[in-house]
Amino acid sequence: MWSSIRTAWTIFLHMFRRRVTIQYPEEKPYIPPRWRGRIILSRDPDGGERCVACYLCAVACPVDCISLQATEDEHGRRYPEFFRINFSRCIFCGYCEEACPTYAIQLTNDFEMGEYDRQNLVYEKEDLLIDGPGKYPEYNFYRVAGLAIGGKDKGEAENEAPPVDLKRLLP
Amino acid sequence: MATIFIDQERHTARDGENLLQECLALGYDLPYFCWHPALGSVGACRQCAIKQFKDEHDTRGKIVMACMTAVREGARISIHDAEASAFRASVIEWLMINHPHDCPVCDEGGECHLQDMTVMTRHVYRRYRGRKRTFRNQDLGPFVNHEMNRCIQCYRCVRFYRDYAGGRDLDAHALRNHVYFGRHADGVLESEFSGNLVEVCPTGVFTDKTLKRHYTRKWDLQSAPSICVHCALGCNTVPGARQGTLRRIHNRYNGAVNGYFLCDRGRYGYEFVNAPTRIRTPLMRRQRGEALRAATRQEVLAQWRALVDRGAKPIGIGSPRASLEANFALRTLVGAQRFHLGVSDAEHTLLESALALLRESPARVASLREAEGADAVLVLGEDVTNTAPMLALALRQSVRQTHMKIATKLHIPHWDDAAVREAAGSAKAPLFVAAPIATKLDEVATRVFHDAPDEVARLGFAVAGAIEGRKAHRVPDTSDATQALADEIAQALVAAERPLIVSGCGSQSVELLRAAASVAAALCAKGHSAQITFALPECNSGGLALIEGKRLGAAIEALRNGDADTLIVLENDLYRRAGQAAIDALFESAHQVVVIDHTASATSARADIVLPAGTFAESDGTLVNNEGRAQRYFQVFVPNGDVQGSWRWARDLLAAADRGREGDWANLDAIIGACAAAIPALAQIVNAAPGAGFRLAGQKIAREPPRYSGRTALYANVNVHEVQVPADPDSPLAYSMEGYPGEPPPPLIPWFWAPGWNSVQSVNKFQAEIGGALRGGDPGVRLIEPAGADGGAHFDTVPQRFAPRVGAWLLIPLHHIFGSEELSALAPGVRELAPQPYVALNPDDADMLGLAAGELACVDLDPAPCRLLVTRRADLRRGMAGVPVLPWLHFAALPAFAKITKAEASRVEAE
């Protein structure tokens, strides 16, 4: 009996507490920046496509909803010919972002992706690629890697010595 | 066998083998780089360090290299010893100092031995902050990509390329930490085995350039056990497919056949599967003169039905590049009496003779592994580098048998590669090469002999006679020099423990085959255990010969005299089999022509009905190699549309003709069973691989690795609802990543992988003994075993001496590894390396004709005289000329005499 009255009293007091439920969608909630929402592909600081088509996100994905095909431009820079995410399967676990060695694939704090037709949840590269570096403004994989690409020859990456001159006989 | 203790645990290991190999064989994970089971140990990388203890009281021990230390009775070692582990971790750390930050863009990634070893030694954190050394790369041709920054200086590449495969143009350049592995300058790698660098190099320095164009990681490849279709040796392969295209060919270890390696034709010929020349839909025309148009399956079968209703009398032409099942299905469709082999008449005779000679020979037909172990070899009339490339690689090892003998005498272990080579110096086991023209094997031969095919055959008979030692069997009119050579060869063969005689169909001479068989028979008669092997023309020539059928000429005859009016051609371009006029006439006398093939050809262009067949990657079947080994290949991926295995088309044609009961083959097992029952010689093919009902723990074997990615996205653009995984009624393999997680039986291994071993090095985990047979036995069943009886000598058929003619030259076929085989020649990389059409002449003959190199000669040959560029070859005797075997050059049967004159015009018409 006493406990029932105490419960009723507690509930009564709640009427005067701050309200948590909001009137979505008229009112937008606060989403922290590290929220795992809609996935995007970013660009490196000099504007090139960041994804190098290494397939690591695809293999890390527990529901196998990422697929792509690697290709190369005429100077040897790797990029995905197509890049597809089937968001109707994605569980927003963020494993792809963790696996990505280039910070290309990132989860954002947008979650408003509802569709009436499941087919519309299949995103291609055009739908995924944004114009900036996203959460990681600095990193530029090709400036660190040893592969030569257009505009960056052998020996021009970070911490690289100029290419060895094989004809030199000095010790 | 010796008892050894590894980390206090008692094991038995093979006495005298190296500890690294034995540790791996016992299931331990011990990292290594420079050791390779086929190349031996050199102790260069220091990665395989272990602790060795003097006895059970020794607690300090000393660090030794496992690959350089022999197994001794009672040896005590430790792999997990803290000092040894730290040593190995620091070796990796050094190797990694200059290593580029490349894994995401490196084609080796995911199957990289360096990655595996780095993980195995737990080197996880980069401490070095200095500058990394860099190199420039080279363009090494259409097959191998070069990215030198990734090198860890293990020297495996040059040891394989130079020491094992005999290449010269790849070497280690420069010195100290600048050592560079490449050519002296950019250029196509000369060795026919260069593609193996991709697998031998433990890093991403050498990678597959054709794979790069449609790059896929190993974990994303759907694979199945397969057999190379580009020559008759039947090397085992792992083709990998993704999204309906074939992406690459990798080696599939078979201890008795190809071991760890493949030739470049076999590795890079696969692109014909993706080529625009593929036939992908049924085609038909209602009337002659109309163009072929795409049709539905129902339409073509209805047209066939109408033919049958009109009382068509079909005959069938099979193919040496189609499976046993496909040929047998066609044979069932048309009847055994109306089945023709689909090879030229000359080749028919050759195949029949080759088979008969092998069957009656008391000598064993050598497998490739046995050829490697031969300690004296006679090659009669065959350019094996170009017709059976991996046999050439095996023969290059055979000359090292002397090294092994010397090493044994000096108590040097056979795996101590540098020491064995140092001790043996230039000693070589005897290898005699007799051929119409210089071959690449000449460079390792003891003696070479270049003359007309008949003369080479005569030399063979002279050798046989010398071995027999009977006056009656001396070859008449033999020059003293030739007789002396014959005696020398005979002596070497008699002195050997495992002599091998090699010949083949390349020179198109039955006498050569007989001569080879006679040498082998003579050796056997003297009590030597001789072996023999013939290079056959195509991947299933052996199987076709076992099926038996009529000659091509009989088909032409039957159509001409009205015994038949409908022609069914299976996977064959008949224009390669006889003169153009004869084949044109064949098609004209046939009322209807049905072609079942996967690749468009001059023949499919003449067809009224074309049925799209599956290539080796899109169908299952059995091939019989030159050893008489029946081996099964399994479908790698499911093709789109109506493409299906040829035997299924034959079954559908039977069903459409209301004869479904004759071809009542529910699946592959059913037709294999029917074939084995109908043809006694093929009774054993059932045992080549487990049947479709085979299960391990109730499960099928997955074609896709467990990490196969993109399952719910790959085709989501077409339909977001995933389609069901296709069923496979034909094999115990599944088109899925789900399946038995353990080790499948050898004929069913779809890819090599073991926990912690993502690279090809994982094959160690599948072998009973490292470098020996796969656990459970090497795949394939041998259909030809030596006849116990004496006989097999044919002294009655010694050919006459070659007589040059005035004004005419004996034109002989010259084979090229790149270009001479029909299917691989459709792969762009192979086509790039194929020769331009040419005619080779002795310089004296060329001078007589007033022809300089590069000028045009007019060769008067059926179907029409053609102009060919002149190549001067001093190794070609006078009176003979050579032309390349190329699918796009249609010559009448060779060898033949032809007039050669200097051409007036300066235009090449041959193309």
Ligand code: SF4
């Ligand atoms: S992991 Fe990153 S770089 Fe690699 S394929 Fe995915 S998005 Fe591209």
Ligand code: SF4
């Ligand atoms: S060789 Fe291996 S470790 Fe080196 S970049 Fe390539 S995948 Fe990575």
Ligand code: SF4
């Ligand atoms: S190129 Fe490859 S095989 Fe050759 S030394 Fe370097 S890492 Fe070893």
Ligand code: SF4
């Ligand atoms: S030797 Fe013949 S069977 Fe072997 S890989 Fe080369 S072409 Fe294929």
Ligand code: FES
């Ligand atoms: S594998 Fe033993 S030293 Fe290289």
